[in-house]
Amino acid sequence: MTEPVTDKEFKAVVLDSDIPVLVDFWAPWCGPCRMVAPVVDEIAQQYDGKVKVVKLNTDENPAVASQYGIRSIPTLMIFKGGQRVDMVVGAVPKTTLASTLEKYL
Amino acid sequence: MTSTNDQPQNGTKTLEAMKSFSETYAKRTDTYFCVDPSVTAVVIEGLARHKDELGSPLCPCRHYEDKEAEVKAAYWNCPCVPMRERKECHCMLFITPDNDFAGDQQDITMDELIKARESLS
Numbered sequence: 001m002t003e004p005v006t007d008k009e010f011k012a013v014v015l016d017s018d019i020p021v022l023v024d025f026w027a028p029w030c031g032p033c034r035m036v037a038p039v040v041d042e043i044a045q046q047y048d049g050k051v052k053v054v055k056l057n058t059d060e061n062p063a064v065a066s067q068y069g070i071r072s073i074p075t076l077m078i079f080k081g082g083q084r085v086d087m088v089v090g091a092v093p094k095t096t097l098a099s100t101l102e103k104y105l
Numbered sequence: 106m107t108s109t110n111d112q113p114q115n116g117t118k119t120l121e122a123m124k125s126f127s128e129t130y131a132k133r134t135d136t137y138f139c140v141d142p143s144v145t146a147v148v149i150e151g152l153a154r155h156k157d158e159l160g161s162p163l164c165p166c167r168h169y170e171d172k173e174a175e176v177k178a179a180y181w182n183c184p185c186v187p188m189r190e191r192k193e194c195h196c197m198l199f200i201t202p203d204n205d206f207a208g209d210q211q212d213i214t215m216d217e218l219i220k221a222r223e224s225l226s
Contacts, residue, residue: 027165027166027168028151029148029150029154029165029225030151030165031147031148031196031197031198032144032195034141034143035141035206062168066168073166073167090195091206
């Protein structure tokens with residue numbers, strides 16, 4: 001299962017990570033977020049040890065969501081070396097997400 | 106229609122209103138609900154919550170800096186401007202038939218909606 005991350009933990013878990021991080025920005029009442037969640041879980045398994053995968057509830061953690069200009073949900077963002085390097089918006093197929101991630105490994 | 110604050114979240118009146126709106130609007134625009142009815146149910150519940158909390162069914166698939174200001178701006182009140190102008194619903198409530206995720210339904214049961222509400226409360 002993909003670990004949740006909060007506003008408070010974001011710097012330590014995401015920005016200070018030694019490996020690239022995929023962050024799933026989601027909200028409880030967002031339909032497509034439910035569709036993308038299992039895809040994100042599969043990616044977490046497939047890239048175990050190479051990519052850290054976490055999810056952030058934007059309702060409960062508005063500070064980080066606002067800081068990175070999240071509008072449409074779900075948004076999947078990739079961080080490397082403390083910087084946002086890419087993002088994918090909406091419920092995308094696993095292949096799209098995997099090929100985006102591959103660029104940063 | 107005016108909403109009052111004496112309707113708690115566990116009431117189903119707003120949920121029924123949003124169900125009825127969604128079904129009517131899908132038929133009117135020739136769009137369909139998602140093949141996975143739990144997706145549809147979650148979005149309708151999200152709309153009902155915003156309607157109860159804010160007075161308008163603000164899109165539940167967006168992050169807002171200020172929900173009250175967004176309600177006044179009206180752009181993302183369902184049906185939002187992109188849906189009305191181009192049939193674009195990124196929340197996947199109203200899906201055009203050419204989309205792989207489109208099912209063949211324009212109706213949803215109250216049971217499905219209650220199930221989604223209970224799964225997330």
